[in-house]
Amino acid sequence: MLEGLQHLLELQRLDSEIVKRREVLAALPAKRKQSEESLAAAAAGLEAARENLQSVELGQRSAESELQDQEALLHKLEGQQFQVKDNTAYTALLSEMEHAKEAISACETRILEEMEAIETGRQTLAEAEAAEHDTRANVERERVEFAERQQKLEAELSALEAERALVGPQLDAKMLAVYERVAARRRPALALVSGEVCKGCRVGIPAQNYLEIIKGERLITCENCKRILLHPDMVQSAGGTPLDSETRSETPV
Numbered sequence: 465m466l467e468g469l470q471h472l473l474e475l476q477r478l479d480s481e482i483v484k485r486r487e488v489l490a491a492l493p494a495k496r497k498q499s500e501e502s503l504a505a506a507a508a509g510l511e512a513a514r515e516n517l518q519s520v521e522l523g524q525r526s527a528e529s530e531l532q533d534q535e536a537l538l539h540k541l542e543g544q545q546f547q548v549k550d551n552t553a554y555t556a557l558l559s560e561m562e563h564a565k566e567a568i569s570a571c572e573t574r575i576l577e578e579m580e581a582i583e584t585g586r587q588t589l590a591e592a593e594a595a596e597h598d599t600r601a602n603v604e605r606e607r608v609e610f611a612e613r614q615q616k617l618e619a620e621l622s623a624l625e626a627e628r629a630l631v632g633p634q635l636d637a638k639m640l641a642v643y644e645r646v647a648a649r650r651r652p653a654l655a656l657v658s659g660e661v662c663k664g665c666r667v668g669i670p671a672q673n674y675l676e677i678i679k680g681e682r683l684i685t686c687e688n689c690k691r692i693l694l695h696p697d698m699v700q701s702a703g704g705t706p707l708d709s710e711t712r713s714e715t716p717v
């Protein structure tokens with residue numbers, strides 16, 4: 465069996481755990497941002513609904529005030545009907561009264577429309593308030609969750625890194641150097657062979673290399689993906705944890 469294989473497998477396991485946590489940690493700021501943005505969007509929606517309602521209410525008040533003015537004007541004109549002395553003035557008065565009546569009718573239509581708009585605006589506002597309330601509760605819960613998750617991940621990471629610092633030096637220096645070199649470019653750095661094929665990149669291995677892997681006297685790396693190649697029997701007899709079956713497909717560096 466390859467000497468130091470157990471340590472190598474342990475290193476790989478620790479690295480894989482470390483990488484997983486680092487990835488989750490690295491994704492946290494974007495998730496936080498997304499969460500805060502959803503709250504900002506809900507708050508903006510609420511503000512827009514408030515402004516809309518204010519604007520239609522203002523429109524209704526202005527229509528009502530114009531209605532009063534036109535009604536007062538009509539009343540005044542009606543009062544003048546019996547004071548006009550000639551036909552020309554009377555015709556002009558009738559025309560003014562007609563205008564006032566049209567304006568009153570237009571105001572009444574506008575008031576009805578504004579009332580409908582107010583009804584809709586109130587509903588929209590109520591919905592926006594509920595949405596903002598729910599989003600706020602959600603975001604506040606997520607803030608706590610993110611903080612807890614970050615704390616947990618950081619604690620796990622420092623424990624794993626401490627463990628890794630102990631395992632590394634137990635390996636032969638050359639082996640460790642090979643592993644570190646591969647791991648810097650490829651995760652996972654170890655790959656199983658299946659027949660004469662590297663399972664990391666699914667490219668064939670030269671027969672001579674395959675024989676050396678089975679002999680287990682030295683580290684053999686894949687000529688294509690540069691991963692350290694291991695035979696499944698060796699890994700099993702080393703009592704190692706199974707390697708990540710799904711190695712990421714990457715183009716050769």
Ligand SMILES: [Zn+2]
Binds near residue numbers: 655665688
């Ligand atoms: Zn390979």
